[in-house]
Amino acid sequence: MSKLRVKYKPFLKQVAIAALTTVLLYYALVFVHQGTIWLFNTGILVELVVAFFFLLAIFVSNSFISKAFTSGYFSRIPGSWKAVSEGIAVVVSSVTLCFLLYYVPYRLIYYAADTEIDLLPERVRLAYVISSVAALFFYYFVERERNLKQLQEEHLRAEQLQKENFRAQLEALKNQVNPHFLFNSLNVLNSLIYVDPDKAATFLSQLAEVYRALLDSGDKPLVPLEKEMELADAYIYLMQTRFGENVQFEVVIPPECLHLQLPPTSLQMLLENAIKHNGSTSNKPLHISVYVKDNKLVVENNLQPRFEEVASTKVGLQNISSRYKYFTDEKVEVEQNEQSFMVALPLLDVAPYESSYS
Numbered sequence: 001m002s003k004l005r006v007k008y009k010p011f012l013k014q015v016a017i018a019a020l021t022t023v024l025l026y027y028a029l030v031f032v033h034q035g036t037i038w039l040f041n042t043g044i045l046v047e048l049v050v051a052f053f054f055l056l057a058i059f060v061s062n063s064f065i066s067k068a069f070t071s072g073y074f075s076r077i078p079g080s081w082k083a084v085s086e087g088i089a090v091v092v093s094s095v096t097l098c099f100l101l102y103y104v105p106y107r108l109i110y111y112a113a114d115t116e117i118d119l120l121p122e123r124v125r126l127a128y129v130i131s132s133v134a135a136l137f138f139y140y141f142v143e144r145e146r147n148l149k150q151l152q153e154e155h156l157r158a159e160q161l162q163k164e165n166f167r168a169q170l171e172a173l174k175n176q177v178n179p180h181f182l183f184n185s186l187n188v189l190n191s192l193i194y195v196d197p198d199k200a201a202t203f204l205s206q207l208a209e210v211y212r213a214l215l216d217s218g219d220k221p222l223v224p225l226e227k228e229m230e231l232a233d234a235y236i237y238l239m240q241t242r243f244g245e246n247v248q249f250e251v252v253i254p255p256e257c258l259h260l261q262l263p264p265t266s267l268q269m270l271l272e273n274a275i276k277h278n279g280s281t282s283n284k285p286l287h288i289s290v291y292v293k294d295n296k297l298v299v300e301n302n303l304q305p306r307f308e309e310v311a312s313t314k315v316g317l318q319n320i321s322s323r324y325k326y327f328t329d330e331k332v333e334v335e336q337n338e339q340s341f342m343v344a345l346p347l348l349d350v351a352p353y354e355s356s357y358s
Contacts, residue, residue: 270345300340
C-alpha cells in the first residue's frame, strides 16, 4: 500500500494543485466581473469541472514535455534551439487541450441544446492566449523547476553511489593488499614453486584475476552475478590453496540467475569476512555455502569465532546495505544464531548499467 502511495503521490499532488488553482482563478474572475464571490449554481459547477480537467491536463502534458526535454530524446537539442522548441511544445500542447477540453465541449453542449448563446471569435482567441500564457507560467515556474530539481537529486544520488562503490573497492583492495594477506599469498606461492610449478602458475594467475576483477568492476553501480562469480571463484581458489580442507566451499548457482545484478565485490567481501572472523582446523573446518534462495544470494557459514580478537573496520556489511538502498527497498538480511551466520543479498532484475553512469 505504501509503495502505491509513493508511486501515485506526484499525480495526486498535481490533482490537488489543479483543484485549488481552478477554484482560486475562477472565483477571482467572478469577483472581477460580478463584484462578489458568493455565487454557485449548476452552470458554475460545470465550468469548474471543465476548468479543473483542463488544468490537470496542462500539468500532465507539461510533465511529459519537461521529461522529454531534460532527460529524454529532445534533451539532445542544442541550447537556444532547445529553449525555443520547449516553448513551442508547451504552447501547441495548451492550444490543443484548450480546443479539445473547452471549445469542443462548448459546441457539443450548447449548440446541441439549440440555445441562443453564441461563442464569439474574440473569446475563442482570448481563451487560446490565456491558456498558452497559463501553460507557459506553470511549465517554467513549476513543472520545469520540479523536474530539474529531481534531475539534480538523481545526479547527487549517482555521485553518492559512486562514492560508495569507490569505498567498497578501496576496502576490498586494502584487505587484499594488506601485508598479512600479501605475505600469506606469497608464502603459499613460494611453497608451490618447487613442489608443483603448474599449480604455482595457476595460483599466481588467480591472484592476478582477483585484482583485475576488483579494478574492472569496482567502479560500476551493479554487475551481473556471472561477473561477480568470476571474482569469487578466483578468491575461493586462493583460499582453498592456502587453507586446504580447513576451509570448505559449496557453491550452487542456477544458470538462470547469472544475469541478475548486485553491487560489485559484495560477494567477495562476505566470503572474506567469513574467513576473517572464524577459525578453521582440519578437525573443525569452516564450511561456507553460497546459493540462491527466494531470488537472493545467500552466503552462510558455521559460526566458530576466533579466540584472538580480529581487527575490523566494520564497514563491509554497512557499505553493501548502503549501496542497495539506491536500487531497491529490499533489505540485506543478516541472521546469526549459535551455529551459523547468514547474509542474504537481493538479486536485482534490472537493465545493465551504462559504463558512462559510473
